[in-house]
Amino acid sequence: MIVRRLQDTPADALAVQRVARAAFRDLFDVPAAEPDDERRTVQRLARTRHLVRSDPAGCWVAEQDGEAVGVAQAIRREGVWLLALYAVLPSAQGKGVGRLLLDRAGEYGRGCLRGMVCASPSPAAARRYRRAGLTLHPTMELKGRVDRSGLLDRGDIPVHPGNATHFHLLDSVDRRLRGAAHGVDHEYMLAHFDELLIADSLAGSGYCYRDGGAVKLLAATSKRIAVRLLLEALARVPDGAEARVEFLTTEQEWAVDVGLELGLTLSNRGYLALRGMRPPAPYIPSGALL
Ligand SMILES: CC(C)(COP(=O)(O)OP(=O)(O)OC[C@H]1O[C@@H](n2cnc3c(N)ncnc32)[C@H](O)[C@@H]1OP(=O)(O)O)[C@@H](O)C(=O)NCCC(=O)NCCS
Structure with missing residues (x-):
């Protein structure tokens, strides 16, 4: 087996997709025959290549006889090490491939005092992250149809659509929070x-970013602003779509309360794995891009 850097090519992006799809389908017991959502496939291929371009030394693939069997994509953002993707084919799991890949991805974080991973419920992943020194904060998720009668009073703070001219503002909020x-x-x-x-x-x-029913990332300088943004994002979930808010540690009870008020179902799933920092708040991580 060899472990090599991922390249910014369609072939490597497809290999990452194949490994991740098989690993997460197996973890979540999704039938292999179920088709992928085309839009999400395009998103994930683009994300893989975006990260290979931004962090070429953090993105690794393990190959056996020329076939990809495992992948890890780590990134660094201003002194924080973040693990965006980590997956091994089900047939290759439990044989140390994951450990090799996490070693490489972890080396890329050398010198970073802080680290963050949105961790799946996989016991193998939890074991690897804890053995690598990360602190596991159990997380909750909210799911379901939004009860729109709870949205009538969303407060008086103005919320408007954003664009690239707001990136400096977003970066300032994130620097303060995380x-x-x-x-x-x-x-x-x-x-x-x-x-x-x-x-x-x-x-x-x-x-806050919203994608379909998913609230992908929310960061604010106060709970009041965070509640206002979450209400607005959930109000804009298309009719008929299931709302989803994930990776909520107990620091995000403000979000749990909003979800319960709007009729969403609360359950526990996965971890926010951190090194050298407390969970940022009020903050809802995006999953892969944290
Ligand atoms: C997480 C993952 C990448 C690890 O890859 P892997 O090749 O299986 O990892 P390794 O074999 O190096 O290590 C797995 C460890 O977990 C242990 N393990 C495996 N299954 C376990 C279980 N059900 N309960 C407890 N420990 C378990 C193994 O014994 C091993 O520990 P050890 O090396 O100390 O003996 C892989 O399991 C995977 O793709 N899972 C599904 C996708 C996923 O959840 N990815 C993480 C996203 S955050």
């Missing part, structure tokens, strides 16, 4: 998610 901006990741998120929402007033600032 000590590091998302930087170039905003270009990817703005291009691929349905919308960016901004609150910027004397009361404080914040932003």
Whole structure:
């Protein structure tokens, strides 16, 4: 087996997609015959290549007889190490491939005092992350149809759509909350998610991305602004779509309360794995791009 850097090519992006799809389908017990959502496939291929371009030394693939069997994509943003993707083919799991890949991805974080991973419920992943020194914060998720009767009073803080001219504001909010901006990741998120929402007033600032029913990332300088943004994002979930808010540690009870008020179902799933930092708040991570 060899472990090599991922290249910014369609072939490597497809190999990453194949490994990740098989690993997560197996984890979540999704039938192999079920087709992928085409839009999400395009998003993921674009994300893989975006990260290979931004962090070529953090992106690794393990190959056996020329076939990809495992992948890891780590990125660095202003001194924080972040793991965006980590997966091994089900047939190759439990044989140390994951450990090799995490060693390589972890080396890329050398010198970073802080680290963040949105971790799946996989016991193998939890074991690897804890053995690598990360602290596991169990997380909750909210899911379901939004009860729109709870949206009538959304408060008086103005929220408006955002664009690339707001990137400096988003970076400032993130530096205050998690000590590091998302930087170039905003270009990817703005291009691929349905919308960016901004609150910027004397009361404080914040932003949120929404993609279909998913609230992908929310950061604000106060809970009041965060609640306002989450209400607005959930109000804009298309009729008939299932709303989803994931990776909520207990620090995000403000979000749990909003979800419960709007009739969403709360359950526990996965971890926010951190090194050298507490969970940022009020903050909802995006999953892969944190
Ligand atoms: C997480 C993952 C990448 C690890 O890859 P891997 O090749 O299986 O990892 P390794 O074999 O190096 O290590 C797995 C460890 O977990 C242990 N393990 C495996 N299954 C386990 C289980 N059900 N319960 C407890 N421990 C388990 C193994 O014994 C091994 O520990 P050890 O090396 O100390 O003996 C892989 O399991 C995977 O793709 N999972 C599904 C996708 C996923 O959840 N990715 C993480 C996203 S955050």
